[in-house]
Amino acid sequence: RRESFWRRLSPPQLFVGSFLLLILLGTLGLKTLPGLYTGAPLSWLDALFTATSAVCVTGLIVVDTATYFTVWGQAFILLLIQLGGLGIITFTTVLIVALGRRLSLRQQALAASAVEAAPHVDYRQLARDVVRFTFLIEAAGALLLYLGFLPELGWRGAFWPAVFHAISAFCNAGFSTFSDSLVGFRTNPVVLPVIMVLIVVGGLGFLTLEELYLWRRSIRERRRFRLSLHSRLVLTTTVLLLGVGWVFFVFFEWKATLAALPLPAKLLNGLFMSVTARTAGFNTIDYGAATEQTNFLTILLMFVGGSPGSMAGGIKTTTIALLVLLAISRLRGQEVPSCWSRSVPHEVVQRAVGLFVVAVAVLMLGSFVLTATEIEHGVTAPGSFLKYLFEAYSAFGTVGLSMGVTPSLSTTGRWIIILLMFIGRVGPLTFAAALTIRRHRTRQFRYAYEDVVVG
Amino acid sequence: RRESFWRRLSPPQLFVGSFLLLILLGTLGLKTLPGLYTGAPLSWLDALFTATSAVCVTGLIVVDTATYFTVWGQAFILLLIQLGGLGIITFTTVLIVALGRRLSLRQQALAASAVEAAPHVDYRQLARDVVRFTFLIEAAGALLLYLGFLPELGWRGAFWPAVFHAISAFCNAGFSTFSDSLVGFRTNPVVLPVIMVLIVVGGLGFLTLEELYLWRRSIRERRRFRLSLHSRLVLTTTVLLLGVGWVFFVFFEWKATLAALPLPAKLLNGLFMSVTARTAGFNTIDYGAATEQTNFLTILLMFVGGSPGSMAGGIKTTTIALLVLLAISRLRGQEVPSCWSRSVPHEVVQRAVGLFVVAVAVLMLGSFVLTATEIEHGVTAPGSFLKYLFEAYSAFGTVGLSMGVTPSLSTTGRWIIILLMFIGRVGPLTFAAALTIRRHRTRQFRYAYEDVVVG
Ligand SMILES: [K+]
Ligand SMILES: [K+]
Numbered sequence: 071r072r073e074s075f076w077r078r079l080s081p082p083q084l085f086v087g088s089f090l091l092l093i094l095l096g097t098l099g100l101k102t103l104p105g106l107y108t109g110a111p112l113s114w115l116d117a118l119f120t121a122t123s124a125v126c127v128t129g130l131i132v133v134d135t136a137t138y139f140t141v142w143g144q145a146f147i148l149l150l151i152q153l154g155g156l157g158i159i160t161f162t163t164v165l166i167v168a169l170g171r172r173l174s175l176r177q178q179a180l181a182a183s184a185v186e187a188a189p190h191v192d193y194r195q196l197a198r199d200v201v202r203f204t205f206l207i208e209a210a211g212a213l214l215l216y217l218g219f220l221p222e223l224g225w226r227g228a229f230w231p232a233v234f235h236a237i238s239a240f241c242n243a244g245f246s247t248f249s250d251s252l253v254g255f256r257t258n259p260v261v262l263p264v265i266m267v268l269i270v271v272g273g274l275g276f277l278t279l280e281e282l283y284l285w286r287r288s289i290r291e292r293r294r295f296r297l298s299l300h301s302r303l304v305l306t307t308t309v310l311l312l313g314v315g316w317v318f319f320v321f322f323e324w325k326a327t328l329a330a331l332p333l334p335a336k337l338l339n340g341l342f343m344s345v346t347a348r349t350a351g352f353n354t355i356d357y358g359a360a361t362e363q364t365n366f367l368t369i370l371l372m373f374v375g376g377s378p379g380s381m382a383g384g385i386k387t388t389t390i391a392l393l394v395l396l397a398i399s400r401l402r403g404q405e406v407p408s409c410w411s412r413s414v415p416h417e418v419v420q421r422a423v424g425l426f427v428v429a430v431a432v433l434m435l436g437s438f439v440l441t442a443t444e445i446e447h448g449v450t451a452p453g454s455f456l457k458y459l460f461e462a463y464s465a466f467g468t469v470g471l472s473m474g475v476t477p478s479l480s481t482t483g484r485w486i487i488i489l490l491m492f493i494g495r496v497g498p499l500t501f502a503a504a505l506t507i508r509r510h511r512t513r514q515f516r517y518a519y520e521d522v523v524v525g
Numbered sequence: 526r527r528e529s530f531w532r533r534l535s536p537p538q539l540f541v542g543s544f545l546l547l548i549l550l551g552t553l554g555l556k557t558l559p560g561l562y563t564g565a566p567l568s569w570l571d572a573l574f575t576a577t578s579a580v581c582v583t584g585l586i587v588v589d590t591a592t593y594f595t596v597w598g599q600a601f602i603l604l605l606i607q608l609g610g611l612g613i614i615t616f617t618t619v620l621i622v623a624l625g626r627r628l629s630l631r632q633q634a635l636a637a638s639a640v641e642a643a644p645h646v647d648y649r650q651l652a653r654d655v656v657r658f659t660f661l662i663e664a665a666g667a668l669l670l671y672l673g674f675l676p677e678l679g680w681r682g683a684f685w686p687a688v689f690h691a692i693s694a695f696c697n698a699g700f701s702t703f704s705d706s707l708v709g710f711r712t713n714p715v716v717l718p719v720i721m722v723l724i725v726v727g728g729l730g731f732l733t734l735e736e737l738y739l740w741r742r743s744i745r746e747r748r749r750f751r752l753s754l755h756s757r758l759v760l761t762t763t764v765l766l767l768g769v770g771w772v773f774f775v776f777f778e779w780k781a782t783l784a785a786l787p788l789p790a791k792l793l794n795g796l797f798m799s800v801t802a803r804t805a806g807f808n809t810i811d812y813g814a815a816t817e818q819t820n821f822l823t824i825l826l827m828f829v830g831g832s833p834g835s836m837a838g839g840i841k842t843t844t845i846a847l848l849v850l851l852a853i854s855r856l857r858g859q860e861v862p863s864c865w866s867r868s869v870p871h872e873v874v875q876r877a878v879g880l881f882v883v884a885v886a887v888l889m890l891g892s893f894v895l896t897a898t899e900i901e902h903g904v905t906a907p908g909s910f911l912k913y914l915f916e917a918y919s920a921f922g923t924v925g926l927s928m929g930v931t932p933s934l935s936t937t938g939r940w941i942i943i944l945l946m947f948i949g950r951v952g953p954l955t956f957a958a959a960l961t962i963r964r965h966r967t968r969q970f971r972y973a974y975e976d977v978v979v980g
Contacts (some may be wrong), residue, residue, distance in 0.1 A: 318897070355913060362910035366896050393882065403961050423878055427848065430885050434825060441821050442773070453908045455817035506858050 082503035085161055086496050089125065092157065093492075095123030096150045106143035107133075115484055122488045124150035126495035127381060128157070129244025129351035129470020130461075130487060132477050136249040141230060144247060148237055155241030155272075155381050158495070160200045162379045163276045164193050200276050204240065211236035211268045239268035241379040244351020244470030250437030256354040257335045262342055269350040270308070273376030278304045299412045300388065304377045307387035308348075315344030315371055322364045329357040347371035349382040351470025357460070358474040362453075363475065365460055372467040373429070383468030383494050385429045392422040421499070428498040429466070436490050437462040443482045444475070461487065468492035537958035540616055542953050544580065546948075547612065551576030551605045560597035562588075568839045577943045579605035580702055581950035582613070582836060584699025584806035584925020585848065585916075585942060587932050591704040595657040596685060599702055603692055610696030610727075610836050613950070615655045617834045618731045619648055654729050659695065665689035666723045673715030694723035697836040697926030699806020711809040712790045717797055724805040725763070728831030728976030732757050754867045755843065762842035763803075770799030770826055777819045782810040802826035804837040806925025812915070813929040815909075820915055820928065828884070838949050840884045845876040876954070881951040884921070891945050892917040898937045899930070921949035 073457045079087060100106060100117040112120070116132050124147045125132050135144060153244060195252060212232045220229035229245050238245045248254060255261040271279065279299045290296035310467075320328070320340030339354050346352050347368045375384010395407035396419055406413045440458045457473040464471050466486045493501045534542060555561060555572040571587050578585050581601045590599060668686045673685035686702050693700045703709060710716040726734065733756045743750035752760075761969070775783070775795030783791045794809050801807050802823045812820060830839010850862035851874055861868045895913045912928040920942045921927050934942060948956045 101948055171952055322897075362900055363896050366893060366910060370893060375888060393886070397883070397886075398955075401957060401961055423882055426885075427881055428852075428877055430881075431848070431852075438825060441818050442777075453910075455821060455908075455911045502856060504853075 080503070080506075081165070082500045082506075085165075085500060086504040088157065089154075089496055091493070092150070093118070093121050094127045094152060096125055096146075099146060100143075103142075103146065105140060106146055107139045109138060115481060119488055120147070121150060122491050124243070124245065125154035125469070126383075126468050126491045127151055127155050127241045127243040128383075128468040128491045128495070129238075130464060130465060130472060130476050130491070131245070132479070134249050135245050136247050142148065144230075144234060147245060148234055151241050151245060152237055153241040154495075155237075155243065156201060156204060159204065159276060159379065159381055160197045163200050164197055167193070167196060167277075171382070203276065203279075207268070207271060208236050208240050211240060211410065212266060214264045215261060218255075218258055218264060222255075224259075228237060235265065236268065237267045239350065239352070240272040242269060242272050242349045242383070242468070243352070244346075246352060251353045253354055253356070256339055256342075257331065259338075260352070262338055265350075265352060266342060266345045268354075269345050269348075270312075273348055273350075273380050273382035274308065275377040275379035277301070277379055278377060290349055299410060299414070302387050302410055303391040307391045308377065311348065311371060311374060311387070312341070312344050315347060316341045316366065318367055319364060321342040322361050322367070323355065326361050326364075327359055343368070344371070347469065347471065349375045349384055349467055349469045351464070353471060356474075357471055362456060365456055368471065369460055369463045372463045372469045375434075375467045375469075383466075385425055389422045389425050392419055393426060396423070423496075425499055428502065432467055432490070432493060432498055433462060436486060436505065437468065440483060440486055443480055443486070460523075462490060465490035469495050535958070535961075536620070537594060537955045537961075540620075540955060541959040543612065544609070544947070544951055547608060548573070548576050548580045551580055551601075551803055554601060557737065558597075558601065559940070560595060561601055563593045570936060574939055574943055575602070576605060576944050578925070579690075579698070579700065580609035581838075581923050581946045582606055582610050582696045582698040583838075583920060583923040583946045583950070584693075585920060585927060585931050585946070586700070587934070587939065589704050590700050591702050599685075599689060602700060603689055605698060606696050606698040607692055607970070609950075610692075610698065611656060611659060611800075614659065614731060614834065614836055615652045617737050618655050619652055619768070622648070622651060622732075658731065658734075663691045663695050663722070664728060666695060667721060669719045670716060673710075673713055674718060677710075677713075690720065691723060693796055694720045695836065696806070697727050697804045697806070697831065697923070699723060699801075701807060706808045707808055708811070711784065711794055711797075712795075717793055717809070720805075720807060721797060721800045724800050724803075724807075725767075725882070726838035728803055728835050729759060729763065730832045730834035732756070732834055733832060734858040746771070754865060754869070757865055758843050758846040762846045763832065766803065766826065767796070768800050768801060770822065771796045773822055774798040774819060777816050777822070778810065780818050781819075784813055798823070799826070802924065802926065804830045804839055804922055804924045806919070808926055813912075817911060820911055823926065824915055824918045827918045827924045827926070828888070830922045831926075838921075840880055844877045844880050848881060880952075880954055883957065887920055887945070887948060887953055888917060889910060891921065891941060895938055895941055898941070900933055915944060920945035 085229050097114070097118045100112060100121055101114065114132065119130075119132050131140075133184070135147065139147065140270050173324035216228050219231050222228075223231065234245075237243075244251075246252065252261065252265065279296055281301045282305075285297055287293050316337075317340075320336060323329075323340065323343070324336065328339055331339060334480055342352075342354050343364070346354075350370055357368070373384060374390050375386055376382020377387045392407065392414060395409055395414065399405070399407040406416070407415065407419060437459050440462050441455060444458050445454045457475045460471070460473050461479075463469070468491060476487070496504075552569070552573045555567060555576055556569065567588065574585075574587050577583070590593075590602065594602065636766075670691050671683050671687035674686050677683075678686065689702050692698070699706075702708065707716065707720065712933045736752055736756045739759075740750050740752055772795075775791060778795065778798070779791065779830075783794055784796060797807075798819070801809075802827055812823070825893050828839060828842055829845050831837020832842045847862065847869060850864055850869065854860070854862040861871070862874060865871065892914050895917050896910060899913050900909045915926070915928050916930055916934075918924070923946060931942070951959075
């Protein structure tokens with residue numbers, strides 16, 4: 071019996087395949103649709119780069135979105151961003167619930183009780199909820215951004231940037247219709263906060279937001295409601311990382327890129343740097359001119375990224391939280407990591423550990439190849455290394471920040487960044503699972519065990 | 526019933542404690558013994574730094590071993606190196622055998638058969654073997670080095686450097702009696718090869734060497750002998766890493782630090798760079814003047830380090846080999862990693878994964894603190910970042926190479942490097958185990974499980 075091509079694919083292969091298809095369609099569109107840009111024709115490689123960056127909501131650019139593309143071109147990119155973003159958030163949310171992994175959470179969230187039986191989940195309804203919620207937030211964001219842009223851009227000029235940035239911010243895409251991203255609005259008391267809220271909300275994940283909503287309602291209605299362990303870890307880690315980043319960035323850049331700003335703007339921009347590093351990718355300072363401490367801290371935050379089931383990339387807040395819990399439990403001599411009176415299952419911890427190892431390995435290899443191909447041999451150009459390390463982490467975390475080397479990447483360099491963006495977006499474990507050869511009922515055998523000494 | 530202090534300690538605590546004691550005695554000796562150095566008095570912190578670097582066979586120095594210390598001072602440092610090196614190699618070898626982990630290997634090695642019953646192991650004899658073997662190799666090395674140094678230093682001048690470098694090289698310590706390490710001997714066809722052999726042999730581990738010896742004898746006697754999985758992984762990984770490093774280093778430095786050398790010396794020094802990065806720490810080029818690619822590759826090799834049960838540091842060759850095997854098995858859809866018709870037990874793989882995660886976490890944190898404390902705020906000094914990243918990896922891998930920032934480290938920086946050297950030497954997992962609070966027969970309970978989404 072022959073199965074159809076799509077039916078033979080495993081869920082990871084379907085997910086990776088659909089992303090690949092969207093990128094290829096985007097590339098084709100950028101090359102063939104008329105009137106998307108003016109000036110020199112876009113090469114196939116750059117079209118692929120731009121489409122990958124848009125679909126993977128990364129924001130690294132080899133051509134300037136603001137000047138190279140027409141409004142139609144920008145709209146096409148925005149469409150790719152919206153489809154990529156929606157694809158990620160619906161797919162992961164549905165998958166999380168479908169895998170039964172989050173049944174406990176959904177149960178608690180929907181019934182506010184601890185019934186053991188698996189509830190019926192309407193996946194179409196869930197997907198519709200996610201899409202509706204996305205559009206609602208983006209519309210509200212666009213409206214507020216319109217008010218923020220109004221004084222400077224006028225009632226006609228503020229419209230397109232407001233729509234574009236609302237979607238780009240909520241999808242954590244980092245594309246901008248301004249050549250210098252948001253540097254021109256670094257003292258704007260409306261634009262920056264609105265963008266920050268959109269980024270953070272887009273990076274928390276639908277299920278956590280749903281729980282937060284139910285939690286608020288339960289307080290109003292004086293009912294008992296317990297936030298799931300997942301949401302607690304997401305929220306705590308997010309707040310901690312944002313806070314730590316804020317303090318350090320203000321400290322590191324006080325006399326550098328923030329020197330010219332008044333105190334409130336210093337604090338606002340420091341917070342923005344902390345928010346944007348967690349996979350948004352807008353910038354209000356020039357990272358090429360920032361201190362090396364700032365850039366290294368940004369690399370670390372980009373590595374962590376946002377939360378599962380959201381628009382954000384990186385290895386995710388829960389992964390880091392679980393690794394910390396694991397370390398604490400081991401130091402205490404406990405067998406199982408636990409927090410807030412709940413234990414974390416063994417397979418979950420193993421998945422977190424595995425993700426961390428694979429991510430570090432991919433990044434070590436990616437940075438090394440990039441360093442080898444991009445930096446000119448035999449010439450010591452101090453500081454280049456950090457730029458390419460930054461670029462690799464930014465691509466893998468689908469962040470989109472850059473110290474300015476993206477447009478000058480070699481052909482090999484562009485391919486590596488494209489690959490890193492793609493692997494980072496679909497997740498290295500999902501990517502690996504999609505590559506896995508499915509064994510068709512062959513009897514698994516294994517060799518005799520033999521010990522190896524470690525460490 | 527009160528137990529004595531020492532008896533209450535767990536084996537990891539005993540191991541970590543004895544190293545700590547040796548370092549403290551070394552520090553005290555450097556401060557109080559007369560005639561060890563000339564010139565400005567050594568501060569307590571610098572004495573601690575030097576003692577830690579010597580006992581942990583690292584080789585990072587805040588004062589120049591060649592000019593600051595008298596021959597007596599150098600001899601005292603050499604004593605610390607020898608004690609530290611012997612401590613590591615005997616303790617780990619005995620522990621490996623005692624834990625029963627390597628019984629299969631010892632069995633094969635000693636009986637050349639596959640008897641299932643655990644053989645009787647004479648630990649005192651084993652320890653004596655290790656010590657005897659060490660002195661034998663060092664004596665042979667010193668003799669050969671004496672011949673190598675003879676033409677340039679004369680029959681009296683060559684003696685002390687030969688002894689010092691033989692011990693320092695075999696212990697992978699990296700201390701040198703020359704201010705510029707081995708840069709002055711970069712074209713010497715005897716000194717460099719001898720040092721390289723000493724380093725590699727010192728970094729393979731006693732049990733692998735013992736097996737190699739038995740393997741050679743079995744070939745001569747035409748008996749069957751199977752190298753253990755452990756030794757195969759150690760040897761394969763070592764050869765691969767040395768080869769890959771060799772090719773890349775020659776390529777990266779061809780027009781840079783190796784430019785002035787003739788072809789054979791280019792090749793020899795490229796190989797030396799590959800060998801020394803694996804925790805030896807001697808240098809024949811100025812790493813501060815090398816290309817950034819070279820320095821990043823050196824960082825990656827320093828991270829891997831040598832093999833278990835040897836003088837070398839790093840996360841060890843077997844750890845990397847197991848992670849690669851794990852990745853391959855997962856991509857093939859196999860449950861258990863295997864190689865050469867042998868499967869690797871689950872706990873061993875888990876230990877490798879855990880070690881990798883902890884090492885990366887320690888290094889990320891250590892590099893960040895170092896970057897934050899050492900690089901001047903508000904000033905963009907391109908290239909500083911790489912220097913401190915290099916320094917952190919060098920300390921943790923107990924390598925001892927430096928891009929030249931060690932003597933100018935701040936007080937905080939010195940403490941961080943001391944800590945990294947110590948944790949790297951005893952191993953982060955052993956260090957953590959030593960910190961673990963032992964639970965005295967309290968009933969372990971655990972909370973209800975709750976799921977968390979990862980990735
Ligand atoms: K982004
Ligand atoms: K060393």
